[in-house]
Amino acid sequence: xxxxxxxxxxxxxxxxxxxxxxxxxxxxxxxxxxxxxxxxxxxxxxxxxxxxxxxxxxxxxxxxxxxxxxxxxxxxxxxxxxxxxxxxxxxxxxxxxxxxxxxxxxxxxxxxxxxxxxxxxxxxxxxxxxxxxxxxxxxxxxxxxxxxxxxxxxxxxxxxxxxxxxxxxxxxxxxxxxxxxxxxxxxxxxxxxxxxxxxxxxxxxxxxxxxxxxxxxxxxxxxxxxxxxxxxxxxxxxxxxxxxxxxxxxxxxxxxxxxxxxxxxxxxxxxxxxxxxxxxxxxxxxxxxxxxxxxxxxxxxxxxxxxxxxxxxxxxxxxxxxxxxxxxxxxxxxxxxxxxxxxxxxxxxxxxxxxxxxxxxxxxxxxxxxxxxxxxxxxxxxxxxxxxxxxxxxxxxxxxxxxxxxxxxxxxxxxxxxxxxxxxxxxxxxxxxxxxxxxxxxxxxxxxxxxxxxxxxxxxxxxxxxxxxxxxxxxxxxxxxxxxxxxxxxxxxxxxxxxxxxxxxxxxxxxxxxxxxxxxxxxxxxxxxxxxxxxxxx
Numbered sequence: 001x002x003x004x005x006x007x008x009x010x011x012x013x014x015x016x017x018x019x020x021x022x023x024x025x026x027x028x029x030x031x032x033x034x035x036x037x038x039x040x041x042x043x044x045x046x047x048x049x050x051x052x053x054x055x056x057x058x059x060x061x062x063x064x065x066x067x068x069x070x071x072x073x074x075x076x077x078x079x080x081x082x083x084x085x086x087x088x089x090x091x092x093x094x095x096x097x098x099x100x101x102x103x104x105x106x107x108x109x110x111x112x113x114x115x116x117x118x119x120x121x122x123x124x125x126x127x128x129x130x131x132x133x134x135x136x137x138x139x140x141x142x143x144x145x146x147x148x149x150x151x152x153x154x155x156x157x158x159x160x161x162x163x164x165x166x167x168x169x170x171x172x173x174x175x176x177x178x179x180x181x182x183x184x185x186x187x188x189x190x191x192x193x194x195x196x197x198x199x200x201x202x203x204x205x206x207x208x209x210x211x212x213x214x215x216x217x218x219x220x221x222x223x224x225x226x227x228x229x230x231x232x233x234x235x236x237x238x239x240x241x242x243x244x245x246x247x248x249x250x251x252x253x254x255x256x257x258x259x260x261x262x263x264x265x266x267x268x269x270x271x272x273x274x275x276x277x278x279x280x281x282x283x284x285x286x287x288x289x290x291x292x293x294x295x296x297x298x299x300x301x302x303x304x305x306x307x308x309x310x311x312x313x314x315x316x317x318x319x320x321x322x323x324x325x326x327x328x329x330x331x332x333x334x335x336x337x338x339x340x341x342x343x344x345x346x347x348x349x350x351x352x353x354x355x356x357x358x359x360x361x362x363x364x365x366x367x368x369x370x371x372x373x374x375x376x377x378x379x380x381x382x383x384x385x386x387x388x389x390x391x392x393x394x395x396x397x398x399x400x401x402x403x404x405x406x407x408x409x410x411x412x413x414x415x416x417x418x419x420x421x422x423x424x425x426x427x428x429x430x431x432x433x434x435x436x437x438x439x440x441x442x443x444x445x446x447x448x449x450x451x452x453x454x455x456x457x458x459x460x461x462x463x464x465x466x467x468x469x470x471x472x473x474x475x476x477x478x479x480x481x482x483x484x485x486x487x488x489x490x491x492x493x494x495x496x497x498x499x500x501x502x503x504x505x506x507x508x509x510x511x512x513x514x515x516x517x518x519x520x521x522x523x524x525x526x527x528x529x530x531x532x533x534x535x536x537x538x
């Protein structure tokens with residue numbers, strides 16, 4: 001891949017620890033060995049294998065986590081997630097639960113659109129009685145996820161969507177507004193069960209909803225304020241703009257857990273991310289985009305799938321989701337604050353054009369179907385930690401924070417100094433000049449504007465959680481500001497998620513002072529408060 005930037009040469013201890021416990025094939029596997037394993041599993045020939053290896057090794061492109069974990073295993077399940085859209089029958093319920101077990105146990109998250117199910121209390125013709133409604137099936141899938149460790153190594157990821165016109169929409173909106181007893185139990189023991197606690201939720205809206213907001217229809221605005229009130233208090237549900245999604249993906253009625261992929265029934269998401277902050281110039285961006293596009297198409301062809309029906313959908317659709325991460329670091333490296341710029345527009349124009357061109361050219365060369373959709377910006381999570389850059393389109397979360405994670409049955413904490421912030425500080429940038437998500441939470445329209453601008457280059461969707469201040473009753477939920485700002489941006493976004501600070505008990509990331517994190521960086525703490533095997537409790 002040419003010159004390797006200095007920041008690529010050594011992975012931080014924190015990044016190494018995340019890689020070792022999440023993706024390593026065997027104890028002691030290095031990142032370079034992982035890159036070789038993944039490249040060999042996906043490449044068509046030795047030349048391509050070397051090219052894939054170099055861009056992964058140098059963390060210029062990082063495939064989705066299932067590639068990192070599953071490459072070289074007897075079952076090479078490369079898909080990060082699957083979409084399900086059940087019909088309204090006993091057989092459909094059973095099929096959904098079967099697919100949930102198969103997909104989750106092979107490491108893929110699932111997203112389920114429950115809008116086709118009849119409402120709670122509706123008559124059941126053949127067997128008599130009444131239906132229990134879509135929230136009931138969502139609860140059943142939630143419990144499947146609770147007891148299935150995805151790929152045997154991590155908690156399952158879920159999404160549930162329900163159309164805003166569904167008769168059960170009120171129950172859906174309110175189901176995660178847990179009472180004080182449940183919240184207290186969750187704060188004490190995060191694994192304690194609660195309604196839909198494993199599931200991200202979205203209200204699915206469309207053109208009629210947007211038109212109702214525009215013409216100030218009282219019924220639409222009443223529902224809109226209820227949704228925004230719940231979002232501002234609990235972080236859920238999110239919005240999913242189906243009208244904009246179907247413009248680019250006519251079958252995209254489903255989605256994945258983080259909602260960056262638009263999916264049909266039993267479709268797959270096939271993800272990988274370019275690390276923008278490690279791209280030298282537009283020529284380099286073109287080179288990496290071509291190779292990354294080839295990588296994902298190969299992965300779709302060579303990967304294994306949980307059930308034959310999903311394998312067939314993958315063959316027909318060949319969906320890929322090429323995204324990027326490190327956007328905020330890219331901005332900071334060029335002297336921008338978190339904002340849209342003409343330079344970024346030029347970069348994303350190249351990324352989009354080259355990805356589309358290469359997807360068609362390479363699929364034709366292989367004799368495969370051209371991918372139905374090509375680009376999706378994922379939140380990247382652990383792979384952005386491994387890449388040591390900012391996640392997806394997210395700003396620096398916080399210059400220093402305490403990260404909570406699960407390893408086996410035990411929860412641990414680590415104090416983390418954001419690697420991007422650390423590099424910038426080393427380069428002489430002042431701590432006060434590094435804008436983070438908490439500062440932007442008081443000016444969150446900038447977050448929404450960047451997402452709306454990036455969306456014009458992305459044919460699927462963007463996963464981005466917009467931070468807002470902690471819920472305080474009158475300041476967020478009943479103040480029309482949040483509801484009105486969201487209404488103004490919904491027509492330009494395929495999905496919108498906000499997260500008020502401390503909205504959920506046991507949240508995984510908590511800001512701490514830079515000094516506190518610097519003193520304790522690299523130490524692992526058990527949540528239990530006990531000290532064993534050199535790992536000390538809080």
